[in-house]
Amino acid sequence: MVEILFQPVHQLTELLRRKELSSEELVRAALERIRARDGEIHAFNCVLEEEALATARQVDQLRARGEILPPFAGVPIALKDNLCMAGTRTTCSSRMLENFVSPYDATVVAKIKAAMLPILGKTNLDEFAMGSSTENSAFGPTRNPHDVTRIPGGSSGGSAAAVAAGMAPWALGSDTGGSIRQPAALCGVCGMKPTYGRVSRYGLVAFASSLDQIGPFTRDARDMAALLGIIAGHDPRDSTSINQPVPDYARELSGDVSGMKLGIPKEYFVEGNHPEVEAAVRAAIATMEQLGAEVREISLPHTSYATPAYYIICTAEASSNLARYDGVVYSHRTREPVADIVEMFRKSRTEGFGDEVKRRIMLGTYVLSAGFYDAYYLTASRVRTLLCRDFEAAFKEVDLVVCPTSPIPAFKLGEKTADPLEMYLCDVYTTSLNLAGLPGMSIPCGKTREGLPIGVQIIGGVLREGEILRLADAYLG
């Protein structure tokens, strides 16, 4: 049954439809795989065995009765542990929320339930989604299934590793500066950050609200089209969600990319790229050209300013969003004696947050504080405009942009934990999309000689997920 867990969902769905496989069998196989592998990998913060089996049995019963089911009913999924699911703990891998039980479902979770996908559990992440290695989890790191001495990327490292290790056929994560695409690249699976506003953020624990976006991890483009179709759409509960109809993404998968114009940004092929990553991405671009796409070099001149601007904007927003964790309404409260409420806030927050979260709250508070706002936050917001203009100009010339997802393959646990800046530079090729609100998808494009996966990133204009999927599908074949 292990092999079955590595099949794409569209094939599993066929087996379910033909009753060659029951949803209960599939969920049990996944749970068995989690028991066998997750002691070492630690992709999951919690496993929801009973809930997943209950949904699976319900699907099997309805199918046996010949009822019409949602197209992917019965295929299990894993959810990043910053998505609220009623009655389950949503910890964000933080001591601060260790005992927090969500009182409601996030909109995406409600959609997953309506699609009748059994929910296997909640996956590990860098605390509050802040990090690029999943080492910042208060509950211990996740390990890369391709080499357990290495990190899976982050912050959605648990979701990426769960799919890569065959513990879940697909999963959801969130991406604020690369947190879906980079772990997808490092774990050898597909990961997409949709256009900002394409997927409702209601019930996603906020990190940086103008950048955060929920997206899928899958094995191929067809599954990506399916899961994006399930979670996308306008939501009155998220006033930033886009009120545009959701296309049938599967119809984009024609396999035909002839005449499609691909821009290769020269600023993404610079010193600092691992040579095997650069070679694999260039080979992928050559394949896309052979498939009929037209390739030309373009320039995104402000690329090197994206990550500095990103770390001002995301920390500023984080310092504001995380002010709510004060130990009053929910979240950790100190057990130490306190003289007044400010001391209670300070002790509770000092005990509840890990080092990276504290560092970002401090930086964000600093860049927003009196006298520094113009020099930092306002400046970064102006740079954001330049990054948007870079892409606008590019998309007048080309349909999609293709580049590396991460400059390097998976690194060793502990290799970058001493220096926060070194960790921040993992995001050099991913942050600009969040700042510009654009969709991007990482797909596997080979491995290093050591067997570490490499990802190529496809970037589209606003709401151009369909074209991204068409190219990804044609390339993956």
Add this chain to the structure above:
Amino acid sequence: MTISRAEVEHIALLSRLSPSEAELERLTHDLAEILAFVAKLSELDLSEVPPTSHPVALVNVTAPDEVEPSLDNDTALRNAPSRQGPFFRTPKIVDAG
């Protein structure tokens, strides 16, 4: 641009954190490094560039003023670190004196 130890202590107060001595040392060093990194932005002439606070142009999204179901009192209090009857319980916040 660098940051002093005194500034870091002030930011800790604003952030409602109480770093230890060792953490203050570390934070002063880390924040100085990160601020030096982001100072790269000062290379750009931004005088004519308007700021973007949000990637999608949205203006005044409003909802109809209708009452919808919300959490009942007991559910809302279920995650409270400390409660008393239908209330959240905290240390005293107003000094009677």
